[in-house]
Amino acid sequence: MAVSAPAAPGAVGGGGTTRQERVSAFLERVITDGGAAVAGLCTSLGDRLGLYRAMAGVGPLTSAQLAARTGLVERYVREWLAAQVAGGYVTYAPDRDTYLLPDEHAAVLAEPGLPSYAAGFFTMLQALYATEDSLMDAFRTGEGIGWEEHGAALFEGTAKFFRPGYAASLVPEWLASLDGVVEKLERGAAVADVGCGYGYSTALMARAFPHSRFTGYDFHRPSVEAARGIAAEQGVADRVTFEVAGADDFPGEDFDLITYFDCLHDIGDPGAALRHAEHALAEGGTCMIVEPNASPHADENATPVGRVLTAASVAVCLPSALAQHGPQALGNHAGERALRELADAAGLHHWRLAAQSPVNRVYAVGR
Structure with a gap:
């Protein structure tokens, strides 16, 4: 040669x-x-x-x-x-x-109410740059950095960044793409929003479907407290509650809909979370899993969105999962196949790509 x-x-x-x-x-x-x-x-x-x-x-x-x-x-x-x-x-x-x-x-x-609003992303920078020394140690030791170890700017910025996209797409596109779910919500359904953060996703659904009951779960107490205040401000506290609980042990059962908004990949044991969801679902219930629209193949992420997502995975997503010492640390670009295999092993055998945007992919999952 x-x-x-x-x-x-x-x-x-x-x-x-x-x-x-x-x-x-x-x-x-x-x-x-x-x-x-x-x-x-x-x-x-x-x-x-x-x-x-x-x-x-x-x-x-x-x-x-x-x-x-x-x-x-x-x-x-x-x-x-x-x-x-x-x-x-x-x-x-x-x-x-x-x-x-x-x-x-x-x-x-300047317009937080528009789907094009992106300034919230920059609020996160304060918290992300502050973790550089911790990330250096993590690279050397393999340990993680828990979500709760970051500054408050990360929690606020994450909520601000995702809120416009959820407001534009969650009800008219994502929920509408799930078979029979909107009809259940209009009649009155039980919904669990797992990893709810500040609860903007929970409140959006509650405003759209006043006959349904919504419970937001998050292991991060400051975010849960913020979510309660936001729900009160938005006038939906009568049908929305928030509780401090993990994805694999949240209380309740017979949920018609269980949602995961950009959080399943941050969990150290996403398989356990999905197994718990399978037990908590009502007969005929649906899981809606919203994940970043990124590829497991590095060369396919050479786009502006892919660059943001993969860099965020280095700074936040992977360290958060590793901090939980679970069997998986997916990162935010593990891809559909890895997630589908976890769901199938958990007893959630029906999997469908229901909708997607430049930033997110939405999966409808059930027994």
């Missing part, structure tokens, strides 16, 4: 480019990524301080006008605006010294 000699520095390689040109191109990409990483802090600040909301729909503003609208210090606001212009999030008119948040950008950064 012939083996070619390595190219000399500066030699022309793939695509007619020299090695130095390819190094320079990749360096530019890394610098771009580094700039985005630092700019993420500014995006989070803009979201949490209400700067984007203050700019949305009001036309051009000077830095002083924006500072007055938000009650913030003008010098900091002006510096923040410079970073937003550099990143292309905000436009600048030098002749008038004014800044504008385009309506299309406001739909992503």
